[in-house]
Amino acid sequence: MPLVAATPRLTARDLTLSYDRRTVAEGLDVEIPDHSFTVVIGPNACGKSTLLRALARVLRPTRGTVLLDGADLARLPARRVARTLGLLPQSSVAPDGITVADLVARGRHPHQGLLRQWSHEDERITEESMAATGVAELADRPVDELSGGQRQRVWIAMALAQQTPLLLLDEPTTYLDISHQIEVLDLCDRLHRTQGRTLVAVLHDLNQAARYATHLIVMRDGRVVAAGDPGEILTAELVEEVYRLPCRIIPDPETGTPLVVPAAPKRN
Amino acid sequence: MTDLARTRTLRTPGGLSVRYRPRTVLAVTACLFTAAAVAVATLGSGDYPLTPGEVLSALTGGGDPAADFVVNELRLPRVVTALLTGAALALSGAVLQALVRNPLGSPDILGLTQGATTGALLVVATGGSSLALAGGAVAGGTAAGALIRALARRGGTGGHRLVLVGIGVAAVLGGVNGYLLTRIQLMEAARALLWLTGSLDGRGWDDALPLLAVLAVLLPVVLLACGPGLRMLELGDDTALALGVPIERIRPALLACAVLLASVAAAAAGPVSFVALTAPQLARRLTRAPGPNLLASTAMGAALLAAADLAAQHAFGQRQLPVGVVTGVLGGGYLVWLLAAERRAGRL
Numbered sequence: 216m217p218l219v220a221a222t223p224r225l226t227a228r229d230l231t232l233s234y235d236r237r238t239v240a241e242g243l244d245v246e247i248p249d250h251s252f253t254v255v256i257g258p259n260a261c262g263k264s265t266l267l268r269a270l271a272r273v274l275r276p277t278r279g280t281v282l283l284d285g286a287d288l289a290r291l292p293a294r295r296v297a298r299t300l301g302l303l304p305q306s307s308v309a310p311d312g313i314t315v316a317d318l319v320a321r322g323r324h325p326h327q328g329l330l331r332q333w334s335h336e337d338e339r340i341t342e343e344s345m346a347a348t349g350v351a352e353l354a355d356r357p358v359d360e361l362s363g364g365q366r367q368r369v370w371i372a373m374a375l376a377q378q379t380p381l382l383l384l385d386e387p388t389t390y391l392d393i394s395h396q397i398e399v400l401d402l403c404d405r406l407h408r409t410q411g412r413t414l415v416a417v418l419h420d421l422n423q424a425a426r427y428a429t430h431l432i433v434m435r436d437g438r439v440v441a442a443g444d445p446g447e448i449l450t451a452e453l454v455e456e457v458y459r460l461p462c463r464i465i466p467d468p469e470t471g472t473p474l475v476v477p478a479a480p481k482r483n
Numbered sequence: 484m485t486d487l488a489r490t491r492t493l494r495t496p497g498g499l500s501v502r503y504r505p506r507t508v509l510a511v512t513a514c515l516f517t518a519a520a521v522a523v524a525t526l527g528s529g530d531y532p533l534t535p536g537e538v539l540s541a542l543t544g545g546g547d548p549a550a551d552f553v554v555n556e557l558r559l560p561r562v563v564t565a566l567l568t569g570a571a572l573a574l575s576g577a578v579l580q581a582l583v584r585n586p587l588g589s590p591d592i593l594g595l596t597q598g599a600t601t602g603a604l605l606v607v608a609t610g611g612s613s614l615a616l617a618g619g620a621v622a623g624g625t626a627a628g629a630l631i632r633a634l635a636r637r638g639g640t641g642g643h644r645l646v647l648v649g650i651g652v653a654a655v656l657g658g659v660n661g662y663l664l665t666r667i668q669l670m671e672a673a674r675a676l677l678w679l680t681g682s683l684d685g686r687g688w689d690d691a692l693p694l695l696a697v698l699a700v701l702l703p704v705v706l707l708a709c710g711p712g713l714r715m716l717e718l719g720d721d722t723a724l725a726l727g728v729p730i731e732r733i734r735p736a737l738l739a740c741a742v743l744l745a746s747v748a749a750a751a752a753g754p755v756s757f758v759a760l761t762a763p764q765l766a767r768r769l770t771r772a773p774g775p776n777l778l779a780s781t782a783m784g785a786a787l788l789a790a791a792d793l794a795a796q797h798a799f800g801q802r803q804l805p806v807g808v809v810t811g812v813l814g815g816g817y818l819v820w821l822l823a824a825e826r827r828a829g830r831l
Contacts, residue, residue, distance in 0.1 A: 268721070271721075271724075271725055272724065272725075273720075273721050273724045273725060293724070293727045293728065293729045294727035295727075296727065297725065297726055297727025298727070300725075301725060302721065302722075302724075302725035303725075304719065304721035304725065305721075306719060307718055307719045307721070307722045308584065308717065308718055308719045308722075310717045310718070310773035310774065311773060312771065312772075312773055317490070317773070321714075321715065321718065321726070322726070324711070324715055324726045324727065325727035327711075330499045330500070330501065331498070331499060331500055332492070332500050332501050332502045333490075333492045333494075333500045333501075333502045334498065334500055335494075338492075374725075377725075377726065
């Protein structure tokens with residue numbers, strides 16, 4: 216058995232994660248299968264965003280290690296990590312008056328240097344990223360004039376311009392209405408399928424998670440409760456255990472993936 | 484218009500490339516030209532008036548001995564000190580405003596200037612020399628910077644926390660400074676008060692050269708080594724980290740540069756207020772570019788302080804004012820306007 220080949224590029228061993236002295240997660244073991252669209256779900260404050268931040272090297276684990284290609288992530292130089300692993304955080308700040316093209320171009324930062332500020336490749340990839348996210352025609356518009364959905368696509372374009380084989384997205388659909396949510400998820404799905412990138416996203420909506428994920432990680436109270444193919448692991452028992460929500464699971468009429476239908480309260 | 488704001492690229496066949504914005508280049512050039520024009524005007528005005536032509540020939544080594552003495556010996560050190568102080572303060576302000584992502588991030592609001600004042604007053608109280616006074620100002624400003632950093636450290640050093648801690652430190656040090664003034668003897672009090680308003684009167688090469696040395700080292704460090712990272716920091720800590728910016732190294736380095744620049748400026752000219760606050764904002768309005776606008780701010784600061792010193796010397800008839808009074812009045816008005824504008828924009 217070739218063990219090395221079987222180990223995915225991004226894994227975490229025995230992670231303890233905390234903010235100041237408050238421990239958020241303990242003893243986490245996580246594997247992100249290569250070329251998967253992995254979705255992390257769980258109730259509020261279960262540590263899913265914290266896990267994502269640790270996987271992205273933004274938060275240093277208090278114990279345990281995140282391994283990228285077998286090396287300890289914390290010991291790798293920031294710039295090298297940034298060429299392999301991208302993150303779309305929950306909150307980013309668009310500087311006043313910056314245009315879409317300028318913001319997307321900033322994703323090229325880890326590939327640039329003092330005398331290599333804007334190569335032909337930078338230009339091509341920035342344009343491709345804008346085209347892939349459908350914001351090319353907005354290129355000269357200021358970001359603060361855009362709608363929420365457009366803005367989120369611009370941030371995704373910036374993360375794409377970073378050209379990392381691994382891309383982590385922290386609640387990319389929050390604050391968006393349902394059509395923009397689907398738009399963003401379809402975009403992620405397309406990126407995953409056509410460009411072969413490994414995507415990891417934190418999502419809130421179980422049904423969207425089940426529909427789009429090729430690999431699902433379910434968390435509760437800072438622990439991974441279940442991980443695997445959504446069709447296999449997403450059961451009524453699991454949802455009740457994790458969310459304390461009685462429900463039924465039926466096949467999604469569109470895709471056949473699990474659809475969670477919460478039980479209705481008994482009326483007198 | 485939009486065309487000037489669009490970023491252009493210069494490429495060499497070897498694959499090197501440099502980006503620039505024509506509008507930013509224009510703004511920097513305009514500020515530098517204004518600063519130079521104001522400097523020539525200042526060098527030519529006073530009890531021994533000279534035409535710009537006479538000033539220029541004196542500067543380039545020509546001209547008669549009298550003009551040469553007046554320009555190069557009497558007036559030039561003061562003008563150079565003004566230009567360098569303005570540049571140092573503005574660069575410090577631009578870095579701090581970008582670090583805390585708030586237009587209120589400036590050494591006179593964060594308590595650095597007050598710390599420099601405390602250091603200077605302690606030296607005055609003990610009757611130290613002018614060199615010791617400058618040293619006291621640098622030490623005081625640096626200590627205040629270290630204190631703010633230590634106090635704001637818990638829970639991250641980002642944004643509002645640093646501003647709030649800084650305002651608190653500024654208030655405490657303001658009280659300490661008031662107390663020190665009451666304890667100082669009459670003779671020293673006059674010297675202390677003149678320093679306190681920020682004055683360029685009688686500045687010599689001894690004041691200009693340390694500033695020049697510090698700027699010569701820190702300007703390239705800030706612009707080239709930290710500038711690109713600082714631009715990314717604007718996007719938020721997490722985004723900057725994800726883009727490979729070593730925040731944990733670059734942020735303390737930039738803070739140290741800003742503290743040092745503000746302290747050395749205070750050592751040379753006293754606590755000149757509001758230049759660090761206004762110059763980056765004015766520069767940004769000229770360039771209309773996102774980002775810290777470091778070079779444009781620096782040039783703007785030099786022009787602003789040189790102009791303020793020209794006004795302080797000659798705009799009020801025979802009575803000369805300390806330059807700090809002029810920047811204080813103009814900058815104070817600007818601060819009120821800024822607060823009102825931020826409030827209208829819903830950011831405050």
